[in-house]
Every structure is written in C-alpha cells, then in structure tokens.
Amino acid sequence: MKDAWPLSRALADPLSTRGFTAQDWTDVISIARAERLLGSLAHRLSGMPLPAPVADAFAQARVQAGFSHIQARWEIEMARRALAPRGIPLILLKGSAFAFAGLPAGIGRLVGDLDILVPGDLMAPAEAALLAAGWEWLKPDDYTDAYYRRWMHELPPLVHRDRGGMIDVHHTILPLTARRTPDADALVADSIEVVPGIRILSPADMIVHAVTHLFADGDMAGGLRNLWDIDRLLRLFSADADFWKDLKLRAARHEMADPVALALRLADRIYATPVDPRLAGYDRMSDGLFIRRMLARDGWGRETRPFIRLAFYVRSHWMRMPPMMLARHLWIKARSRRG
C-alpha cells in the first residue's frame, strides 16, 4: 500500500475490504497498528467473513483495547477518590471520557493517559490532592516545570508512583500561548454528570475539544485516530436536531469556528462523515495537504512524505506560540539536549 487510504476506507465502509488480497490485509494491519486503530478496525469489521489470521489479530486487538479500558476505569476511580473529598469535580477528557461514558468513539480504542479538566481556581488544591495520593512529577527540571505552569493549558504530567499511570490535569483545552482562547469556564459550566463526581464535556464542547486535539497537539501525529474519534462522536450527536446549531455556537464561543469547519471537511473526505455543509464550508486547496499528511504511511506502517511531515511539525509550533517565544523555547530545548 502506498498510503493509509485503504485503512480509512475500511473504517468508513467495511465492505471495501471484500476485494483485499493477502498482501492488503498484512499492510492494513501494520498501518492500523501504527495509527493505533487496529482495535477500532476489528470492531468495524466484526461479523464479516475474515481470513483466519486476520480474525485472530483482530481478536487480540480487542483484548488489548478491553484491558486498556479496565485500566482507564481504575485510574479514573483513583483520581475520583483523591479529588472528591475536597469537592473538586472530575471532568474526563478524550479516551477516558469515551470509555467511561460508553460512547461509540471508545469502542476498540486504546485508552492511554488519564486526561482531566479542572476549574482554573481549583488547580492548586487539585494538584495538592493528587500529590498527596501518590502521583509524582515526571519531568522535574525547572525550565519544563515553569514552561508548563506559565504557558501550557495543563500541569506538567504526573505519574503515580505505584501504578505508573499518567494523569494530565488541564485547566483549559489550548495552550495559553495559542492565538485562540477557548472559554474554559463555559466548558466546566456545561459539563454533564455521568455518575456522582464524574463528568464529561457537553456534546458540542466534546467535538470542539477533539478538534483542538486534532490540530494543536503536535504535528497531526495520530491524526487518523483523532479524526476517527470525531467521526464516531458526530454520527452519534447529530441525531439530535439541535446539535449542529449548538456546535456552531460553541465553536464560535471557543474561537474555534475555522478549525471545527476544517475538521468537518476532513472527516467528510476521509471517513464520509455526514456533516452540516453550512458549518463545514467550502473545500480549500490546503485541505488536500492535511489529507496527504494524515494518510502518510506505507504498507510497512512506516512514516512517509517527510517534507509534508516537517511542514506540519513547524506549523504546530508556529500555532502554539508567537515567533520570538518559539525561538527562545527551541534555543533552550536545543541547549538542554546537548548538555
């Protein structure tokens, strides 16, 4: 395979795998592993007649995803026990939220770190509570610590000293250095309680957050998976008649209208997601570059298209901070690496 297109096709339209050769199956499994989508693919193709080795690989991928959900639920419970006594609400983000709330985006998905959102004024007590419950700093050097605290939208990552589970505590969904400023108070205020003490974002906010995650985090790495999350969520949420109206309002409120529009166009192009054309807007020339970047894998699961990858890497930093600050940041990082 020359890119990951057959994988995204298979996810969107399982019947497209009917003509797969032995080589196609081998390639698509390697690509899906590299994109962390094998469990999702396994669920999408369940019930189809599959060659025995493929069925076996899929069954193992489901076991792997299932176990990550058990671990994720335990980490959520541990965080809840640390925060609930101090009256700090636990708002789950990303994979943990999908798995805990039983959303379709969670099916077959690997859930890694625990990401939570905490109201800004409760960050200090939340940090103290987690430290008291056994979480420790992963990156204890002063520059990194100061960098996170001053500019990022989350605390430096914490790792539990016994279990090794990592927790990212966010107070908003974009770095403070980014040019857009989401309304963090609105995210908290409109969050939905799943069980006492554990909440998730409202549907429209969950999409907006998934979009920030798709574009702002790094260089579109993991983009196919993050866009698959968006596809699964949109297909569920859009059953509600008011959803697209809500999404438009929330995207505007969080200063994310353009990225949300782009994400909708990409979802439509890559996963044939039904989207509201008034929100998605017209195709742009640059959409093709995003698609080429997201599908850049060969049949061995290796990264391809190095120039596009580099361009997106530079872009990701460009979006994250102003030029002078970026220069200073890269200078300090380069010096620390040499030392």
Next chain:
Amino acid sequence: MRHLQIRIGPAGFRIGSAWPGPLAAMRDLYAGYPMPQDDIPTHTARIEPTRFWRRWIRPQVAICGDHMLMDTVPMALRHGLLAAEMAMNLQMALGERRFLLLHAAAVERGGKALILTGESGSGKSTLAAMLGEQGWRLLADEFVLIDPESMMLHPFPRAVSLKNSAIPEMERIVADQSRFGPLLRDTPKGHLRHLRPNADAIARMDTLAAPALILFPRFGEAPQVQGIGRAELFVRLTQGSTNYIPLGERGYGAMTKLMTLPAAMFAYPDTASGLDIVERYCAEVGL
C-alpha cells in the same frame, strides 16, 4: 522493502530488512519453515538504518516493527541476524494477547511438556537444545505459549540462540552443520550462534503438548536440587511473562493452574550433569 515470510507455530511473520545480508542469513536459518496461514503474516518485524545514510556509512541497525520500544540500542550490521531475531521477539513480547507468554524453553515426550525457565544464562536454552537431540521434541526456546483456556502448550519452535560455551557443545552433537546460523562474535550477549530445530520439531509444530513439569535450572554451580514453594513459583513465572498483566483475568487464571504443576529448582556445573538431573525429575513425575 525486501523481506521474508514464515510461520512459527501460531504466528505468521513478515520480516523486512534494508540490507540483503541479514535476510539471506534468515532464509538459510529458517529453511523448511512453512508460509504464514493464508499467506497473511500478522506480525511485522523490520530492521532498518537508524538514519538514512547509516544504511551505507558505518551501518547501524535499528530494531523496528509494528511494536517497538523507545530505547532499544542499535546494533552493528554484522549482527543483523540477531537484530532481526530481536525484532521478531519484540512483536511477540509486546503484541501477544491470545496465549500466556512465559520466558522459557520447552521440550516434549509422549505428549507431555517439560518447561525450563529461569533468567538469562541459566542454561535453559542449552538444556532444551540438548534434549531436542536426544529423543525429546523441541517445542520452544525464548517464548513458551500457553492457551489460558485449554492450558495446552502451543509449540513455537524458533531457532535456538546458543551462547558462548554452548556453541561448541552443540556443534559436536549436531551432525547437520547446515542447521547452524553464522557465528556472531562479540554481540551484547557474548558470542552467539543460532541453531534451527530438527526436522521433526518443525514438521510437528502444530501438535500441542500438555505441560507436566516446570524446572528452574541454574548453570555453573555444584549440583544441588531444591523444591520451590507455590508462592515463589507464582512470582517467578509472572516476572518472566511479558503479557501476564495485560491478559488480565485470563492470565491470572492460567498462572494459577500452572502453579499446580510439579516444579523444582536445581543447580548444575556442566551440561551432562544437568541432563542427568532433568531425567531424574522426569522419572519422578512419570514423564
């Protein structure tokens, strides 16, 4: 990417290499192995240059594949065969979710399996390779696969990696020199040479065996035998398993059943006395 496809027990592998040399060595070593079921290998292992110019200039081999570790040390090209073997190991160690993996070797006689386990350097590979030439069937070196539901051992007869003094010992016993890979000098594990299991072990790789005895050999000490408590057996087996925890309840269930098997530890100064002790234990449990 130039590559080779083989099946070892239940696992179909695709092994890709940026260089022809290691691949040619793999082809010779795994001559006679079957193709993956339906020609669909679901484990991809690769060896690649660490930087693109490192393919030609001071070549450096990175261990890659579907599953990778962040900080594996790159190897010299003359150890490319070992790198490919390690890349295959990594796919099993990190990816396997059907069978419980034990870091062990195993041999079979009369449908019953003897599992030899212990840390690197304990001599388990050498003893298993020796037994494999003396009427036993070699089931596995490095990874033993146990089905958590049926508790049957599924053979995974990879090439045995012989280290240091085990190399000349096996060279004396095995008549067919074509079963040996090239001698790899000064690898991170010392001198190393691979040995392909005999034709019977390969032909019967789909014939399962029932685990009957677990032994923990310890090479290089005066002969001594000792029992092993259930708790210690449990801890040692779980420590030596790369997927006990991610298998969850199935892994725990399988491990508790393994604990009911007869087990013992022993020290031995040389291979002959080691084999002697093994046979005595086997006689005790009717194996």
